[in-house]
Amino acid sequence: MIKKKLGMLMLVPVVGVSIFACATASEKAISSEELSYRNVPLTVNTAPPPVEFPKEPPGQSKRFVRAYENAPPMIPHSVEGLLPITKDNNACLGCHMPEVAKDVGATPISPTHFIDFFKLPEGKIVKLENLDPARYNCSQCHAPQAKTKPLVQNNFKPDYRDPNTKQKTKLYKNLLEGVK
Ligand code: HEC
Numbered sequence: 001m002i003k004k005k006l007g008m009l010m011l012v013p014v015v016g017v018s019i020f021a022c023a024t025a026s027e028k029a030i031s032s033e034e035l036s037y038r039n040v041p042l043t044v045n046t047a048p049p050p051v052e053f054p055k056e057p058p059g060q061s062k063r064f065v066r067a068y069e070n071a072p073p074m075i076p077h078s079v080e081g082l083l084p085i086t087k088d089n090n091a092c093l094g095c096h097m098p099e100v101a102k103d104v105g106a107t108p109i110s111p112t113h114f115i116d117f118f119k120l121p122e123g124k125i126v127k128l129e130n131l132d133p134a135r136y137n138c139s140q141c142h143a144p145q146a147k148t149k150p151l152v153q154n155n156f157k158p159d160y161r162d163p164n165t166k167q168k169t170k171l172y173k174n175l176l177e178g179v180k
């Protein structure tokens with residue numbers, strides 16, 4: 001009786017191993033062409049397709065619709081001479097700080113950039129006197145949008161709960177959404 005049971009137990013791992021072996025053998029290897037969006041092997045050095053960034057200077061470009069509700073807006077104007085942002089020079093502030101933005105027709109920096117995000121988990125909205133230093137490097141989150149043909153079609157369709165958020169952030173109004 002004991003002998004018979006042992007025999008059954010021995011069988012289980014053997015069957016398991018052979019199923020696993022079959023699965024790996026039937027998997028198709030992926031070629032390096034298939035791995036690459038460029039449709040050429042990864043070993044071939046091809047130049048990426050040329051992209052055209054906006055040439056219109058600030059004040060003459062057209063804002064883009066936000067990719068989704070409360071998405072960081074893409075930069076619609078040329079950034080020539082404005083980047084890189086350094087410790088001592090941030091040209092973006094000269095037009096986008098709330099106190100000047102209206103006069104130059106720029107979108108004022110979002111109110112969320114003047115809030116201490118570390119206090120949010122406590123359910124508190126603590127306003128800062130100055131721009132949060134974590135927001136100083138604008139181009140870390142806001143990038144110029146190039147005119148390109150997508151390599152892979154994106155079927156994502158944003159669902160704006162408020163149609164105004166196609167053009168404007170509303171995040172500061174619902175920052176504590178879902179925070180208890
Ligand atoms: C000379 C003033 C000026 C400077 C400097 C400037 N901007 Fe702008 N920005 C504008 C104006 C004006 C607009 C609105 C579109 C237009 O009229 O060209 C704008 C639009 C934008 C938008 C889109 C906002 C929206 O509502 O969709 C973003 C993002 C942006 N700028 C980011 C930046 C960043 C980042 C920098 C620094 C690299 C910068 N801007 C420097 C004036 C400026």
Ligand code: HEC
Pocket residue numbers: 070071072073092093096107108109110111112113134135136137138139140141142167168169170171172
């Ligand atoms: C850490 C990422 C991050 C950095 C850094 C950052 N932003 Fe933003 N920004 C966002 C996001 C996300 C939004 C949209 C949601 C929100 O309002 O916070 C936004 C929104 C904005 C808007 C739209 C405001 C509106 O009314 O619709 C402007 C303009 C803007 N940022 C400018 C700037 C400028 C200028 C800087 C640099 C001084 C900067 N941001 C730095 C992430 C960032």
